[in-house]
Amino acid sequence: MTNPNIDLKPVSEFIPEEAPKRHIIEMSPDKHEVAISTEGLQVRYGDKLSLSEGDLRFERYKITSLIGASGSGKSTFLRSLNRMNDGVATVSGKIMYRGLDINSKNIDVYEMRRHIGMVFQRPNPFAKSIYDNITFALTQRGKYTREQLDEIVETSLKQAALWDQVKDELNKSALALSGGQAQRLVIARALALKPDILLLDEPSSALDPISSAQFEDTLLELKKYYTIIIVTHNMQQAARISDYTAFFHMGKVIEYDLTRKIFTRPKVQLTNDYISGNFG
Numbered sequence: 001m002t003n004p005n006i007d008l009k010p011v012s013e014f015i016p017e018e019a020p021k022r023h024i025i026e027m028s029p030d031k032h033e034v035a036i037s038t039e040g041l042q043v044r045y046g047d048k049l050s051l052s053e054g055d056l057r058f059e060r061y062k063i064t065s066l067i068g069a070s071g072s073g074k075s076t077f078l079r080s081l082n083r084m085n086d087g088v089a090t091v092s093g094k095i096m097y098r099g100l101d102i103n104s105k106n107i108d109v110y111e112m113r114r115h116i117g118m119v120f121q122r123p124n125p126f127a128k129s130i131y132d133n134i135t136f137a138l139t140q141r142g143k144y145t146r147e148q149l150d151e152i153v154e155t156s157l158k159q160a161a162l163w164d165q166v167k168d169e170l171n172k173s174a175l176a177l178s179g180g181q182a183q184r185l186v187i188a189r190a191l192a193l194k195p196d197i198l199l200l201d202e203p204s205s206a207l208d209p210i211s212s213a214q215f216e217d218t219l220l221e222l223k224k225y226y227t228i229i230i231v232t233h234n235m236q237q238a239a240r241i242s243d244y245t246a247f248f249h250m251g252k253v254i255e256y257d258l259t260r261k262i263f264t265r266p267k268v269q270l271t272n273d274y275i276s277g278n279f280g
């Protein structure tokens, strides 16, 4: 007979769920130059812990893709890297950039974002001319001559592979650009601030296949000068452009390795299931 004073829980609740196996690449300082890293990063929306991802390192001048099913925490992670979750979520842990914890209170977030730029899923040009879109943020905080601005506009548009298409109509409204051109413009806008790291959140999901292919070529060109971390749902894209891939699942990175290893011989079954389309 059971004792009615004891609230018996099902036995299954006493057995801890087995933590999924993980495999995270080691990056040794003598072999890999690390551009940005996290230490004990956790993100909570209200009471809900949505991301608990300890220590990850991202190599300089490489492209790292963040992949995983919807809701696995990719954007939450990416947005935390340049404090886009401030005011939206509670982000604890360290984000180390050039020896500084940029998640600490005394950081000038605006200044930090000049170093770590972000481009969102949907291109969001300002209702201004192409030229002013690129120079707007610069002129808000600094003094530049017209010649300096002209030079920055030209260089950024060239890097974003848009210069040839728009060089004769820089005063045209940016709202008249096509989707692919607008995405390049917002990249040029981010590049004008001369960032070190570019964070891209599904940047080509709204583009047609041709624009998307051109966009991938642009990224491969940009990685000569920038460290790129990109969220993508497109497995082929991750396989084509990235040096490293991190697979997210339920707020954790399950596997993080060289892209060719992730896509040819992943070490964790869950990764294999995801890339072979068994879930997500």
Ligand SMILES: Nc1ncnc2c1ncn2[C@@H]1O[C@H](COP(=O)(O)OP(=O)(O)OP(=O)(O)O)[C@@H](O)[C@H]1O
Residues within 6 Å of the ligand: 045, 050, 068, 069, 070, 071, 072, 073, 074, 075, 076, 077, 088, 248
């Ligand atoms: N602003 C928010 N407020 C509350 N919960 C949020 C917010 N943004 C994300 N979440 C939750 O955090 C978890 C991770 O979401 P996140 O958007 O980071 O996933 P994701 O992998 O980027 O998904 P997707 O591929 O669909 O963009 C989800 O459970 C989501 O509901």
